[in-house]
Amino acid sequence: MRMMRALLTGFSLVLATAAVAQQGPLRIEITEGVIEPLPFAVPDFVPETQGSAEIGRQIARVIAQDLTGTGLFRELPSTAFISQVNSFQAPVQYPDWKAINAQALITGAVAVTGNQVSVKFRLFDVFSGAEMGNGLQFNGTTDGVRRIAHKVADAVYSRITGEGGYFDSRVVYVSESGPKGDRRKRLAIMDYDGANTQYLTGSDALVLAPRFSPTGDRVLYTSYETGSPRIYVLDVGTVSRRVLETGNATMSFAPRFAPDGQTVVYSLVNGGNTDIFRLSLGNGQTTRLTRAPSIETAPSFSPDGSQIVFESDRSGTQQLYIMAANGGEARRISFGTGRYGTPVWSPRGDLIAFTKQSRGRFHIGVMRTDGSEERLLTASFLDEGPTWSPNGRVIMFHRVTQGAAGRSTLYSVDITGRNLRPVQTPEGGSDPAWGPLQR
Amino acid sequence: MNTGQVISGLGHIGLIGWAFLGAFKAEPLPFDVTAVSVISGAEFDALYAPQSQPETVTQVAMPPEPATEIEAVAPTVEDTLPATEAPETVAEPDPEILPEVQPVVPTPAPDLADSDPVIPNQDFAVAAPDLSTRPVPRPSERVAPEPVAIPEPDARPDPVEQEAVTPDESTEVETTAEETEATAPEEATTEIVTEAEEPSGTMTTSLRPPRSRPTPPVRQAGEAPSATDNADVLAALQSAEVAQSDTQPSAAPAGPPMSAGEKDTLRVAVSSCWNVGSLSSDALNTTVVVGVAMDEAARPVTASIRMLSFSGGTEAAARQAYEAARRAIIRCGAKGYELPPEKYAHWKDIEMTFNPERMRIK
Numbered sequence: 001m002r003m004m005r006a007l008l009t010g011f012s013l014v015l016a017t018a019a020v021a022q023q024g025p026l027r028i029e030i031t032e033g034v035i036e037p038l039p040f041a042v043p044d045f046v047p048e049t050q051g052s053a054e055i056g057r058q059i060a061r062v063i064a065q066d067l068t069g070t071g072l073f074r075e076l077p078s079t080a081f082i083s084q085v086n087s088f089q090a091p092v093q094y095p096d097w098k099a100i101n102a103q104a105l106i107t108g109a110v111a112v113t114g115n116q117v118s119v120k121f122r123l124f125d126v127f128s129g130a131e132m133g134n135g136l137q138f139n140g141t142t143d144g145v146r147r148i149a150h151k152v153a154d155a156v157y158s159r160i161t162g163e164g165g166y167f168d169s170r171v172v173y174v175s176e177s178g179p180k181g182d183r184r185k186r187l188a189i190m191d192y193d194g195a196n197t198q199y200l201t202g203s204d205a206l207v208l209a210p211r212f213s214p215t216g217d218r219v220l221y222t223s224y225e226t227g228s229p230r231i232y233v234l235d236v237g238t239v240s241r242r243v244l245e246t247g248n249a250t251m252s253f254a255p256r257f258a259p260d261g262q263t264v265v266y267s268l269v270n271g272g273n274t275d276i277f278r279l280s281l282g283n284g285q286t287t288r289l290t291r292a293p294s295i296e297t298a299p300s301f302s303p304d305g306s307q308i309v310f311e312s313d314r315s316g317t318q319q320l321y322i323m324a325a326n327g328g329e330a331r332r333i334s335f336g337t338g339r340y341g342t343p344v345w346s347p348r349g350d351l352i353a354f355t356k357q358s359r360g361r362f363h364i365g366v367m368r369t370d371g372s373e374e375r376l377l378t379a380s381f382l383d384e385g386p387t388w389s390p391n392g393r394v395i396m397f398h399r400v401t402q403g404a405a406g407r408s409t410l411y412s413v414d415i416t417g418r419n420l421r422p423v424q425t426p427e428g429g430s431d432p433a434w435g436p437l438q439r
Numbered sequence: 440m441n442t443g444q445v446i447s448g449l450g451h452i453g454l455i456g457w458a459f460l461g462a463f464k465a466e467p468l469p470f471d472v473t474a475v476s477v478i479s480g481a482e483f484d485a486l487y488a489p490q491s492q493p494e495t496v497t498q499v500a501m502p503p504e505p506a507t508e509i510e511a512v513a514p515t516v517e518d519t520l521p522a523t524e525a526p527e528t529v530a531e532p533d534p535e536i537l538p539e540v541q542p543v544v545p546t547p548a549p550d551l552a553d554s555d556p557v558i559p560n561q562d563f564a565v566a567a568p569d570l571s572t573r574p575v576p577r578p579s580e581r582v583a584p585e586p587v588a589i590p591e592p593d594a595r596p597d598p599v600e601q602e603a604v605t606p607d608e609s610t611e612v613e614t615t616a617e618e619t620e621a622t623a624p625e626e627a628t629t630e631i632v633t634e635a636e637e638p639s640g641t642m643t644t645s646l647r648p649p650r651s652r653p654t655p656p657v658r659q660a661g662e663a664p665s666a667t668d669n670a671d672v673l674a675a676l677q678s679a680e681v682a683q684s685d686t687q688p689s690a691a692p693a694g695p696p697m698s699a700g701e702k703d704t705l706r707v708a709v710s711s712c713w714n715v716g717s718l719s720s721d722a723l724n725t726t727v728v729v730g731v732a733m734d735e736a737a738r739p740v741t742a743s744i745r746m747l748s749f750s751g752g753t754e755a756a757a758r759q760a761y762e763a764a765r766r767a768i769i770r771c772g773a774k775g776y777e778l779p780p781e782k783y784a785h786w787k788d789i790e791m792t793f794n795p796e797r798m799r800i801k
Contacts, residue, residue, distance in 0.1 A: 024788075025730065025787075025788035025789055025790045026697060026702070026785055026786045026788065026789045026790070027789070027790045027791075027792070028702055028705060028706050028709075028789065028790075028791055028792070029706075029791075029792040029794055030706055030709055030710050030713060030791055030792065030793050030794065031794045031795075031796065031797050031798075032710045032713075032797060032798070033710055033713035033714060033715045033767070033793075033795065033798050034710070034711060034712075034713065034714050034715070034716070035714070035715060035716035035798065036714055036716050037716065037717075038714060038716065038717045072716055072717040073717065098773070103766060103770070125762065125766065127765075127766050127769040127770050127773075128741070128762075128765055128766065128769060129741065132762075160717055160759075161717050161718060161719050161722075161759065162718065162719040162721065162722050162755060162756055162758070162759030163719035163720075163721070348720075350720075363635050365635070375633070376633065376635035376636070377633050377634065377635060378633070378634045378635055379634050379635040380634075413634075416633075417633025417634065417635070417636070418633070420634055
């Protein structure tokens, strides 16, 4: 009995101590969340001038398509709206938007004067009942309404996710038409979403692997115009081009700009051996970066320009290597089964995208720059040619379907492997190269 | 020679003499005696010779062969069956009458018309062998015996559960509420499966069923706790409550401390609204600690939500992470969290640490 009382007394003391310790707030740790698209609402932008209603509707649609296309957002249909936005300055009826679970609300207005258009918008966090950032206004011309809408979407995306957008960007690629045995290829440039396609070259010569300059004003590409592959530089504004003098070698290909835009790296076949060279566009000086008897190609600079990742079969199979920008000893970073190729350094600098061929299938994948955390994002009969979005969040590539009628199509996928979707182009497409955000 | 020695010598001599005369002769043990006859070697050989060398038989008389012509005798019922009522039929075929060879008629092609097969109206019980029939499953009812109410339409998945809003016909209000669909929390996954990782159609093993939570022991009816136990426990609890009430400055109900289950309920509720899908990778590397005050209805006071600290990322990333955490707290607390009202003092102020380590993009 005494023992029982002693135990109970001790128990009561423990409770009392716990009560004293309970003075502070309740503390919990949350380690599991959900990954789902964030629901948002974007009513048609309010027309502030006569005849601007259609533009206001068009802008809202482009914004919605941009955001939903990322896979991170989900648009709520206008039929679900409880309150309407009839004035840009009117206070937001948060309860009405909460009721339909809109977590973000985008309101805007458009005014058209002649061919000049002025677009302004605000972004609201509905459940916080506050505006996210300040309102923004963009001025432009009526033929640039889509670009203005892309810029609004970029701002919204950046404010919600915390990383830069990529909607106001362009992609250069090889447009393909005709049957597989007689395919005609020409360079084309388009908005990131496939709109506004324009052709930069004719289809009389085979063209390959276009690459944007860091500022987006020039394009490097390989053409068989003379019968053997040669590298050309094309000015996007004037559509004028010139051959890149790469020496006396018969074949040069796989060019890519350095981040400074003044240096180009490429592969050059000389005496039956393929090595990587760099060329200074300022003085035309070339430097040989690799000296192995194997095939070294597909070089790509790191964002800071200090390193180059490339593919080589020096180990017997096609693998990825990294060397200094001035050449020297290379270290292998890919060690998985299969063959690795077409490496591209992420604009963020943390990942390298690549094409992998393994067990009869092609994959687009990413890995850390030290080769760790390899992750395959796609799998198909033939996936190839990855290119990064300006913010390093999305990868575009081309996929070829099997068979005689196989068609090459551009696709995009999030670096998580989600949101794989085709990019609509007027014809087939291959070898995409994503340009920078437009200014 | 003294007298003792003489007496001893005489005694020993007498004892020895008595032993020789049969004083120790014992009774013989009982035993049986069997007469054994002695035989000579010739007799022994004659006795065992037939066993070691058997006599060779040159001709063995064959048994008489049975008659070659056996009359076919139809087995009588009495031969095969017990004396019960025998079936009437089973006529034995006449072995002398050979069946006529019939040309093989090709089987007509089956009629592929989409019709039920016609079962011939013939009793096969006579000709069919005596085999057991295949078990016939017990017919089951294909239609529920009782009418079932029409199920309600599926609610559209949505993180925030809300009831359907329908126009109220009984009231005459000019601004009618817009009809919206009922929503329910959307099923979401925290695991990212890429196209390359998707299963290729092969069979997968089913998951083990989750272990059920242990149920607390139920006190049997009529089983009363002992008076001693009750008194001591009550006294201990009262003393603890007194000590606790001394430390609570407010008049809010305190109650016992929050149990682990109650904390888990709150944790799960907030987790279901913590959407990290739209966060940048930098924000996913940032852990934020968010403080929030709750009202007595277990709803978060929006103005009280603030970021207390962060770690692992930049300030910009922390701001994004905080915004996502703030949205989670507000959204899922709009109708009040499931918290025990009697313990309000314990959850009046809450610090939530949002650690996205497991949600990071690889």
